[in-house]
Amino acid sequence: MFGDEAYWLAALFGLIRAQILAPLGLVVALALSLHILLTKRDVGAAIGWIGLVWFSPLPGGVVYLVFGINRVQRRARGLRDGPRAIPRDVPAGSPREDHLAPLERAARHLTRRATVAGNAITMLRNGDEAYPAMLAAIAGARASIALSTYILRDDEAGGPIIEALIAARARRVIVRVLLDGVGSGYFVSPAYRRLRRAGVRVARFLHSPLPWRMPFLNLRSHKKMLLIDGWHGFTGGMNIGAENLVARHPRAPVRDTHFAVAGPVLAQLVEAFADDWAFATGEELEGPAWFTTPDARGEAVARVVTSGPDEDVEKIELLVLQAIACAQRSIAIMTPYFLPDERLVTALALAAQRGVGVDIVVPARSNHRLVDWASAANIRPLLDDGVRIWRNPAPFDHSKMMVVDGVWCLIGSANWDMRSFRLNFELNMEVFHDDLAATLGAHMAACRGPRITSEEIAASPLPIRLRNAAARLLLPYL
Structure with a gap:
C-alpha cells in the first residue's frame, strides 16, 4: 500500500x-x-x-x-528634486594651475561640488585622541548635532558619547543620529534603544526585519561624521567602540585615524548628512541650526566626495582612478582591506611602470582572514610591476588614506575593495594641502613593516595558493 x-x-x-x-x-x-x-x-x-x-x-x-x-537607486532618484538637488552648473571653487588641475576638474564633474578654501584639518590617532575631542565638541554644542556612524557600541567608548548626546538634547540642542542598520546591530542595537528611550531622534539606515525589505541587507552606510552647529566636526574611518581605545589595552585593539574639520567645507558635510537623513527618515533638515556659512579656519582646500549604489555610484573609485592617472612622483596608500578590481590594479601598475613611486601599506593580518587570503592572490601583478606593498605590524590598523605627489590627500570611510567602491554608502574628503600630505605621508612611512615580495607569494605552498585563489573569486562580495 x-x-x-x-x-x-x-x-x-x-x-x-x-x-x-x-x-x-x-x-x-x-x-x-x-x-x-x-x-x-x-x-x-x-x-x-x-x-x-x-x-x-x-x-x-x-x-x-x-x-x-538596486531599489536604493530608485529611492534616491525620488529625492533628486528636493531642496538640495544636485546642481547642473558647479562654480570652479579653487581651481589649480599645476599638473593636478585635471584631477580637480574631474572631481568637480563627478561630485557636482566645488573645492572650498580656508579649512583646518587635524589628524587624530585612535579613539584615545578622537573620542575626548568629540565629547568636548558635543558638550559645547548650542544649536545642532548630527552623528552618522557604521558602528556605535554602548560600551566604554560609546557609552559616554551616548550620554553626551542625551545631555545635549536635554539642553534643547537639536540632535539627529543615524546608525547603520547592520553595523550597529541588526537584531539588537543597545545604542539605538538607549537613545530612543531618552527621546533622541535616531534612525537605522536601511533596516527592517521584514522579509520584503531584505534586498537592503547588502547595502550599508559606512559613513562616519559628527557635525556640531554646522561650524566644526569630525570625519574619517573610525567607528565608535572600546576596541579603538588602544592605550587602555583592549583584548582585540584596533588602531585607526580620524580627523577634526573646521572651515567652509563643513557646509558640504552637513548637506551630505541631511541627504542621508532625508533618505532614511523622510525628514528634511532646514534652517540656520543646520545650514550656516562657516568662517575660514585654515589653509586647506577641500571637497566632500560621497559614493554609493544610488546617484553617487562609483564616484570615489573614479576619483581614485583619476588621481592615479595624474600622479607624477608618488602615490602612498594605507587601507585595512586591499582588494581592488582590475581597473585599479591596472592603473596602479601603469603608474609604477611610468616611474611613479607607489607604496601601499596593509595590515600584516586583518580582522577578516578570508580578505587576507583573497588579497594575497590579488597583489602578484602589482608586485611584478614594481609596486611596493608593506605589512603594517599588529595590532590591526583600520586607517584609510591616500596621498598623491605630496599635495593631494584622500581621507574618509572607503576601503580599497569593491564593497566600499560599489556597494556601501561612503563619505570621503579630498584635500589639497602640503602640511596634511606630509603628516599622512610620515604616518604611513612609520607604519611600514616588512615588504611583501613577488618571490614570497610565488614560494607559498600549493595548498595555500589554491586557497587564496579560491578566496579571490569572492572579491566582489568581500
Whole structure:
C-alpha cells in the first residue's frame, strides 16, 4: 500500500514539474534575463546573474530579486528634486594651475561640488585622541548635532558619547543620529534603544526585519561624521567602540585615524548628512541650526566626495582612478582591506611602470582572514610591476588614506575593495594641502613593516595558493 502511495506521489510531482514548474521557470528565466541585460552595466555580473537564473530559475530568481536589483537607486532618484538637488552648473571653487588641475576638474564633474578654501584639518590617532575631542565638541554644542556612524557600541567608548548626546538634547540642542542598520546591530542595537528611550531622534539606515525589505541587507552606510552647529566636526574611518581605545589595552585593539574639520567645507558635510537623513527618515533638515556659512579656519582646500549604489555610484573609485592617472612622483596608500578590481590594479601598475613611486601599506593580518587570503592572490601583478606593498605590524590598523605627489590627500570611510567602491554608502574628503600630505605621508612611512615580495607569494605552498585563489573569486562580495 505504501509503495502505491509513493508511486502516485512521485507521478504527481513529476506532472507538476513538467506541466507547471518547467514553463514557469522558463518564463521567470526569460523575464529576469531581459531585466539583467537592461540594467547591469558590469558584463561579468550580468553573465553571472543570467547563468544563475537559467541554471536554477525559481531559486535563482528569488536570489536575484532579493540581492540583484538596486531599489536604493530608485529611492534616491525620488529625492533628486528636493531642496538640495544636485546642481547642473558647479562654480570652479579653487581651481589649480599645476599638473593636478585635471584631477580637480574631474572631481568637480563627478561630485557636482566645488573645492572650498580656508579649512583646518587635524589628524587624530585612535579613539584615545578622537573620542575626548568629540565629547568636548558635543558638550559645547548650542544649536545642532548630527552623528552618522557604521558602528556605535554602548560600551566604554560609546557609552559616554551616548550620554553626551542625551545631555545635549536635554539642553534643547537639536540632535539627529543615524546608525547603520547592520553595523550597529541588526537584531539588537543597545545604542539605538538607549537613545530612543531618552527621546533622541535616531534612525537605522536601511533596516527592517521584514522579509520584503531584505534586498537592503547588502547595502550599508559606512559613513562616519559628527557635525556640531554646522561650524566644526569630525570625519574619517573610525567607528565608535572600546576596541579603538588602544592605550587602555583592549583584548582585540584596533588602531585607526580620524580627523577634526573646521572651515567652509563643513557646509558640504552637513548637506551630505541631511541627504542621508532625508533618505532614511523622510525628514528634511532646514534652517540656520543646520545650514550656516562657516568662517575660514585654515589653509586647506577641500571637497566632500560621497559614493554609493544610488546617484553617487562609483564616484570615489573614479576619483581614485583619476588621481592615479595624474600622479607624477608618488602615490602612498594605507587601507585595512586591499582588494581592488582590475581597473585599479591596472592603473596602479601603469603608474609604477611610468616611474611613479607607489607604496601601499596593509595590515600584516586583518580582522577578516578570508580578505587576507583573497588579497594575497590579488597583489602578484602589482608586485611584478614594481609596486611596493608593506605589512603594517599588529595590532590591526583600520586607517584609510591616500596621498598623491605630496599635495593631494584622500581621507574618509572607503576601503580599497569593491564593497566600499560599489556597494556601501561612503563619505570621503579630498584635500589639497602640503602640511596634511606630509603628516599622512610620515604616518604611513612609520607604519611600514616588512615588504611583501613577488618571490614570497610565488614560494607559498600549493595548498595555500589554491586557497587564496579560491578566496579571490569572492572579491566582489568581500
